[in-house]
Amino acid sequence: DTHISTTPFGRRPMTLGMISSQVAAKAMPADLTVHKWHVFQNIKEARGALGATDRALAILDALLSFHPETALYGDSELIVWPSNEQLIGRANGMPPSTLRRHLAVLVECGLIIRRDSPNGKRYARKGQGGEIEQAYGFDISPIVARAAEFKELAEVVRAEKKAYRVVRERLTICRRDIVKMIDAGIEEGVPANWGRVQQTYQAIVGQIPRTAPRQALEAIAAELEELWAEVREALESFVKTENMSANESHT
DNA sequence: AGTGAACCTACAATGGGCAT
DNA sequence: ATGCCCATTGTAGGTTCACT
Numbered sequence: 391d392t393h394i395s396t397t398p399f400g401r402r403p404m405t406l407g408m409i410s411s412q413v414a415a416k417a418m419p420a421d422l423t424v425h426k427w428h429v430f431q432n433i434k435e436a437r438g439a440l441g442a443t444d445r446a447l448a449i450l451d452a453l454l455s456f457h458p459e460t461a462l463y464g465d466s467e468l469i470v471w472p473s474n475e476q477l478i479g480r481a482n483g484m485p486p487s488t489l490r491r492h493l494a495v496l497v498e499c500g501l502i503i504r505r506d507s508p509n510g511k512r513y514a515r516k517g518q519g520g521e522i523e524q525a526y527g528f529d530i531s532p533i534v535a536r537a538a539e540f541k542e543l544a545e546v547v548r549a550e551k552k553a554y555r556v557v558r559e560r561l562t563i564c565r566r567d568i569v570k571m572i573d574a575g576i577e578e579g580v581p582a583n584w585g586r587v588q589q590t591y592q593a594i595v596g597q598i599p600r601t602a603p604r605q606a607l608e609a610i611a612a613e614l615e616e617l618w619a620e621v622r623e624a625l626e627s628f629v630k631t632e633n634m635s636a637n638e639s640h641t
Numbered sequence: 642a643g644t645g646a647a648c649c650t651a652c653a654a655t656g657g658g659c660a661t
Numbered sequence: 662a663t664g665c666c667c668a669t670t671g672t673a674g675g676t677t678c679a680c681t
Binding site (some may be wrong): 443445482485487488491507631 | 669670671673678679
């Protein structure tokens with residue numbers, strides 16, 4: 391490694407996400423107050439969008455638990471300094487290397503900021519009265535600074551999940567309806583090319599992948615609904631003509 | 642100089658996803 | 662069902678820095 395690494399921890403890369411979280415933390419209004427577990431809940435829901443993994447969030451959970459207050463204020467010093475051993479203790483005994491990797495993930499996501507001491511150890515220096523003069527560890531102020539952003543992200547994720555569920559329901563109902571209508575049509579001797587209808591139905595249904603993005607399902611659902619309308623039309627017009635002929639025979 | 646805490650890299654094992 | 666690819670995880674060995 392011929393790189394100029396004259397500074398300590400030179401191997402730790404600085405990413406743009408980290409910069410932005412640092413900027414956000416600095417620009418945070420002093421009177422902002424959030425409840426850390428509410429924010430954490432939103433972060434959990436927006437996990438994918440944030441690029442955090444479930445295990446990384448287990449670490450964040452542990453980190454937050456080291457801050458004594460439930461309510462976090464924008465103007466207070468929001469730094470926690472648990473040793474890796476302590477973190478491991480609160481994170482289901484995960485191995486040290488895994489812990490470090492996930493801490494790195496949290497930093498890259500901009501959920502926490504490293505406040506490194508000169509030797510990389512995490513500790514707080516206390517003054518005469520026991521008050522904290524300086525703390526080295528992890529700054530959790532992004533939790534406060536970005537709380538609104540996390541809430542919005544969580545809402546977007548919830549909306550997407552709902553939309554996905556809705557389109558799956560649409561598909562299921564449509565499939566069931568079409569099968570029923572085809573059965574009825576054949577049973578009642580409705581004139582139509584039922585073989586072709588069944589073929590079209592199979593072709594559309596066969597396109598449905600096991601796992602698909604919502605947009606793909608939307609497209610298939612639209613196709614299926616078109617077929618649904620076509621079949622429905624055949625049955626309806628048959629019913630109408632039957633009624634008409636019934637009326638004629640009455641007169 | 643020795644110790645402790647934190648970090649890194651390299652390599653093996655594990656397990657999920659995917660095409661065959 | 663099978664084998665391959667890839668990401669994640671776990672382990673081992675080594676480095677850096679501060680403190681004593």
